[in-house]
Amino acid sequence: MTPPEHTPASPRKRPLAPDLSELDARSVRAWTESMAVSSMGRGRYRVESESGNEYTVDLARSDCSCPDHELRRERCKHLRRVALEVTLGNVAPPGRVRETCAACDRPSFVPEAGPAxxxxCRLEPGDVVRDRETGDLLVVARATDRRADEWFLEGVGSTVADHATNRGYPAADVVVEAVYPFSDSARTSVLDGKRYAFPRSRLEELDQQFIR
Ligand SMILES: [Zn+2]
Ligand SMILES: [Zn+2]
Structure with a gap:
């Protein structure tokens, strides 16, 4: 099932940058001055200003170390510039870091804590997946941040990574717990079924949610 394409028949003509004549002076400078913004993690950013000074912006607390902000309590051009760069996808938003996704190898902004x-590629409870080994359809019950080589399978006596059917998948994969949706019609919710642990990349995500 592919989602419908949201391409309008005739896209509206519009400029990409704002009309600078409509903006106040600080916003104009935020758009037009040469600044370098880099994420320091935990919602903090280093801004090298056009004049060569370096300031620290805390986006969540709307705080900047520059005199304009500290003395005049204005939303300075650095704060505005960081918000712009985050909105445009140039730097990581708070709580994220730029990293290669462990599953699809694409550069992305992944959570600071937890799997990259x-x-x-992050699975959510209710996502429908296909087991690449058996072709079976399953429903995700829980995506964990634990590694497959650290998850011990009680009944089997090995880790998820060491299990014979999982040898072809990275030992560092995170473990995903999934249920077989049609194995037991008596239970009230699909996600109450017996959970099985899989390495993340063994499960192929299908573009579906299970309707309970
Ligand atoms: Zn500032
Ligand atoms: Zn990915």
Whole structure:
């Protein structure tokens, strides 16, 4: 099932940058001055200003170390510039870091804590997946941040990574717990079924949600 394409028949003509004559002076400088913005993690950013000074912006707290902000309590051009760069996708938003997604190898902004998976590759409860080994359809019950070589399977006596059917998948994969949706009709919710642990990349995400 592919989602419908949202391409309008005749796209509206519009400029990409804002009309600078409509903006106040600080916003104009935020758009037009040469600045370098880099993420320091935990929602903090280093801004090298056009004049060569370096300031620290805390986006969540709307804080900047520059005199304009500290003395006049204005939303300075550095704060505005960081918000712009985040909005345009040039630097990581708070709580994210730029990294290669462990599943699809694409550069992405992945969560600072937890597995390095992009939004597309991170599974959520209710996502429908296909087991690449057996072709079976399953429903995700829980995506964990634990590694397959650290997850011990009680009944089997090995880790998820060491299990014979999982040898072809990276030992550092995160473990995903999934249920077989049609194995037991008596239970009230699909996600109450018996959970099985898989290495993330063994499960192929299908573009579906299970309707309970
Ligand atoms: Zn500032
Ligand atoms: Zn990915």
């Amino acid at each position: 998976l992009c939004d597309r």
